[in-house]
Amino acid sequence: MSKVSTNQPLGTPTWIELGVPDLDRAKAFYRALFGWEYEERSAATGSFTLCLLRGQRVAALRPVTVTAVDAVADVEGESWWHVHLATDDCDRTAKEIAVRGGTVLVPPADVADLGRTAVVEDPTGARFSLWQGRTLAGCELVNEPCALVRNDLACPDPGPARRFYATVFDFTLDGNDDLPGFDFTFLRRPDGHEIGGIFGDPAAPASRWQTVFEVADTDELVALAVAAGGTAGAPEDAPYGRMAAITDPFGTSFSVITRPSPAS
Structure with missing residues (x-):
């Protein structure tokens, strides 16, 4: 479990949001999965x-x-949880993104008293936002069941993406010996902390930042998702835990994982 009360270092995935056509149905679905309650703003x-x-x-x-x-929203009718990367100066980072080959889709603006944000796109077409926290640093709980645990970028041509994120956010790029045969590169901050990775997949239809939620029991979560009106792939054991792909009632794709306990 990790509680977060201060702004994260530059480039850290720090906040997620989802646009939905039926808010009441979305709230019911994610309450059934994660036990979330809600606050209107x-x-x-x-x-x-x-x-x-x-x-x-x-x-x-x-x-x-x-x-x-x-x-x-992503293009071509696809729906994904939208990730925000941390910055201590939203305006400055947005300008840097434009200089380095990205696109500023929505210029920096304040979100009530919570923070300042901008919507951007990297050179491969993957969309994300920036988040400069004020009264909201970002996700206040991470790395525990029913909360965000990971974001990775999947794209058909990973080279430009790796150069872009390394340049804008000063990430280092490291290979992954746990996934032989896969084109996967860790993204690490200058302090060595791993913030995610870039997965090269020639079959991917487009570049997307993907979201993974931690859960206590992947198999149980799959059953809950189907009962609540979503769909789910079969749970599979992966190097880092037991995972499953979930799609909510509006077609939003994300993954869940049950990680091994430290003693296992």
Whole structure:
């Protein structure tokens, strides 16, 4: 378990949100999976719902129409949890992204009193946001069941992505001996902390930042997801735990993992 109360270092995945066409149905689905409760908020950019785990803010939902042009949503009808990377200066990092071959889709703006954000796209087309925390540093609980545990970028051409993130966020790039035969590179901050990775997959239809939630029991979570109106792949044992792919009632894809206990 990790509680977060201060802003994370540059480039750390720090916040996630999801746009949904039916907010009530989304709240019911994610409550069934993760036991989340909710807090309604509003800002100049519109209303949104904070997702709470034991009273701590761990994500956000916001209403969108299926026909809306939405810079946060992914293209071609796909839906993914949208990751925010930490920065202590949203405006400066957004300018750096534009200089390094990325695109600023929505310029920096304040989100109520919570923080400052911008929506951007890397040179491979993967969208993410920046988050400069104010009263909200980001996810207040991570690395525990029913909370965010990991984000990785999957893309058909990983070379430009690796150069971009290493340059903008000063990440180092390390190979992964645990996944022989896979084109996977760890992303590490200058302090050595692993923030995620980039997975080269020639069969991927587009570049996407993917989200993984930790759960206490992957098999049980799969059953809960199906009962709540979603779909799920069969659980599989992976090098880092037991995983399954989940799709919510609106077609949003994410993964869950039960990691081995430290004693195992």
